Amino acid sequence: MGILRVLSSRGDDRAYWGSHLALAPKRIDEERAVVEAERIFAQERAKGGTAFAITKDQPHKRIDKFDVEAEQIVIVPMVRGG
Amino acid sequence: MPQHVRTNVPYILNTTTVTSREVTWWKNYTAERYTSEPPSLYLSLSAVQREVESRRQEDWERERGEYERWQAALMTSREVAEEQAQEVLQNVLPAHIYASFKQVGYLIVPSKMHEGFFYRLFHTWDTVYTQIWYNGKEVGGACLQPREWLPATDRLLVQYLLLVGDESQFLAIANLWTVHSEPVFQWMKRRV
Numbered sequence: 302m303g304i305l306r307v308l309s310s311r312g313d314d315r316a317y318w319g320s321h322l323a324l325a326p327k328r329i330d331e332e333r334a335v336v337e338a339e340r341i342f343a344q345e346r347a348k349g350g351t352a353f354a355i356t357k358d359q360p361h362k363r364i365d366k367f368d369v370e371a372e373q374i375v376i377v378p379m380v381r382g383g
Numbered sequence: 384m385p386q387h388v389r390t391n392v393p394y395i396l397n398t399t400t401v402t403s404r405e406v407t408w409w410k411n412y413t414a415e416r417y418t419s420e421p422p423s424l425y426l427s428l429s430a431v432q433r434e435v436e437s438r439r440q441e442d443w444e445r446e447r448g449e450y451e452r453w454q455a456a457l458m459t460s461r462e463v464a465e466e467q468a469q470e471v472l473q474n475v476l477p478a479h480i481y482a483s484f485k486q487v488g489y490l491i492v493p494s495k496m497h498e499g500f501f502y503r504l505f506h507t508w509d510t511v512y513t514q515i516w517y518n519g520k521e522v523g524g525a526c527l528q529p530r531e532w533l534p535a536t537d538r539l540l541v542q543y544l545l546l547v548g549d550e551s552q553f554l555a556i557a558n559l560w561t562v563h564s565e566p567v568f569q570w571m572k573r574r575v
């Protein structure tokens with residue numbers, strides 16, 4: 302599994318692991334890919350982002366820890382009242 | 384050449400009788416600027432004025448060109464980001480919800496916390512709107528924004544994910560307002 306998408310001014314920034322690793326622009330081994338995705342997850346959460354696990358045919362749910370089994374994880378940046 | 388002649392020099396001078404020395408200077412001046420001294424205070428002032436005006440025009444054109452290039456680059460990068468955001472939306476939303484969004488132009492999210500309420504989300508090229516509906520009519524709106532600039536489709540996705548995944552956080556952060564002076568939001572805020 303998975304794609305980590307961080308919503309950004311470019312649309313999104315992505316990290317891949319598991320079965321989606323073939324989509325990654327750089328060759329990277331599987332363990333390092335998971336570690337890298339976890340690092341980005343922790344970094345964005347520390348900045349105040351909120352993470353959601355997206356799995357097919359299941360409702361989207363908010364997550365606080367990196368879920369390696371998730372099909373996709375979307376991190377939205379910190380929000381405020383408009 | 385006679386001592387005094389009428390020439391076809393520009394508008395300021397063309398009704399004025401000028402000396403042949405002035406005409407010579409004018410020809411030199413237009414051929415190569417500042418290679419000869421102006422013959423009189425009158426011509427000197429008008430030359431300075433023209434030079435100032437010309438430089439001001441050049442500055443303005445250069446600044447306008449820079450601004451237009453900057454704006455074009457910004458718009459291009461934002462259009463690219465918007466396209467990517469649409470791809471993200473398509474990949475994140477369930478297929479039937481995305482198909483419905485493309486068809487009707489808005490997303491419907493039923494409230495899990497408040498029975499009978501639902502949220503209607505849509506966006507223009509730069510603004511996301513969240514309407515709150517109850518009992519078949521629009522009763523209010525909500526506004527919530529990311530702290531950094533995101534394409535409008537990404538901002539729509541942010542609101543959708545928060546409403547689906549963490550509605551209480553959405554209601555706690557968003558600014559809420561009513562459209563029919565109904566005190567529903569005080570009630571909603573109390574129950575968050």
